[in-house]
Amino acid sequence: MELENNTQISKFLLLEFSEEPEMQPLIFAIFLSMYLVTLFGNLLTILLVISDSHLHTPMYFFLSNLSFVDICFTSTTIPNMLWNIQTHSKIITYEACVTQMYFYIFFAGLDDFLLAVMAYDRYMAICQPLQYMVIMSPRLCGLLVLLSWIMNIMYSLLHSLMVLQLSFCSDLEIHHFFCELNQVIQLSCSDTFVNNIVIYFSTALFGGGPFAGIIYSYFKTVSCITGISSAQGKCKAFSTCASHLSVVSLFYCTVLGVYLSPAITHSSHTSATASVMYTVVMPMLNPFIYSLRNKDIKRSLKRFYLGMPGINLPVTNLPVT
Numbered sequence: 001m002e003l004e005n006n007t008q009i010s011k012f013l014l015l016e017f018s019e020e021p022e023m024q025p026l027i028f029a030i031f032l033s034m035y036l037v038t039l040f041g042n043l044l045t046i047l048l049v050i051s052d053s054h055l056h057t058p059m060y061f062f063l064s065n066l067s068f069v070d071i072c073f074t075s076t077t078i079p080n081m082l083w084n085i086q087t088h089s090k091i092i093t094y095e096a097c098v099t100q101m102y103f104y105i106f107f108a109g110l111d112d113f114l115l116a117v118m119a120y121d122r123y124m125a126i127c128q129p130l131q132y133m134v135i136m137s138p139r140l141c142g143l144l145v146l147l148s149w150i151m152n153i154m155y156s157l158l159h160s161l162m163v164l165q166l167s168f169c170s171d172l173e174i175h176h177f178f179c180e181l182n183q184v185i186q187l188s189c190s191d192t193f194v195n196n197i198v199i200y201f202s203t204a205l206f207g208g209g210p211f212a213g214i215i216y217s218y219f220k221t222v223s224c225i226t227g228i229s230s231a232q233g234k235c236k237a238f239s240t241c242a243s244h245l246s247v248v249s250l251f252y253c254t255v256l257g258v259y260l261s262p263a264i265t266h267s268s269h270t271s272a273t274a275s276v277m278y279t280v281v282m283p284m285l286n287p288f289i290y291s292l293r294n295k296d297i298k299r300s301l302k303r304f305y306l307g308m309p310g311i312n313l314p315v316t317n318l319p320v321t
Helices: 021-051 058-075 078-086 094-127 138-164 181-186 193-206 208-226 231-260 268-292 295-306
Strands: 011-014 091-093
Touching (some): 011 094, 021 058, 021 295, 058 094, 058 138, 058 268, 078 091, 091 094, 094 181, 094 231, 138 181, 181 193, 208 231, 231 268, 268 295
Antiparallel strands (some): 011 091
């Protein structure tokens, strides 16, 4: 294969899902609909948290941050894909590909970190209810979010800079709907041993760390719940973390399924299709999962739509999610 220096590469080809022209309008309509629903649901969540003083608590602060990250996460991939379908083009420039890869890694990692922070928040709310508002102070909440941003900036920058050092061959077809890190590295004619080692270790650290934190938080949370004597108290305590546990389960099941399943990892088309679950479907579902059983959100939504922000409805001390 003809070797080209990475500085001479001007474009990649994103092969996306289907080569059939008659399928493109359907794919465009589906992804546009999901993207608009994602924007609406997450923006509404952010607006409710900002406008309603009853939602100015640590849990909703983290939820609004998660909604913002989900919007950005989806926006790194879907608009470009929709534009390519509309213009009948599969080309993405080298610079745009690296930029997209950077922000994709950044917001995916930030999603992971925020889920871990929210698990810790639920642990404190259930196991330390009397000291909850003191421990989870605005300063600590802000520091946790800031630390998540800084660590993921470093994480995504590391991978992006390493990709910039690679040389690529004449085959520049990416069998995905966005510039996914592994797909891009596979196109390189350079020795990618160091890149692969960095991916394994950084994924274990930045992906496994938050996951271990979530497991530990829920282990301690379950221990606290089992220590509650009344069945009603157990149900109320469990309901405070049910939505978050659902989101965590869906997120990690889809991510682990995409990257660990042999059937998926050896099929680029299957991998691209499965990736839709955590890149598009999960950010779209998150606002609805957190809102369906959340009385505080429902009350806030009612006040927002009825235009009566002065209504003083009782708010539970322990938010139901």
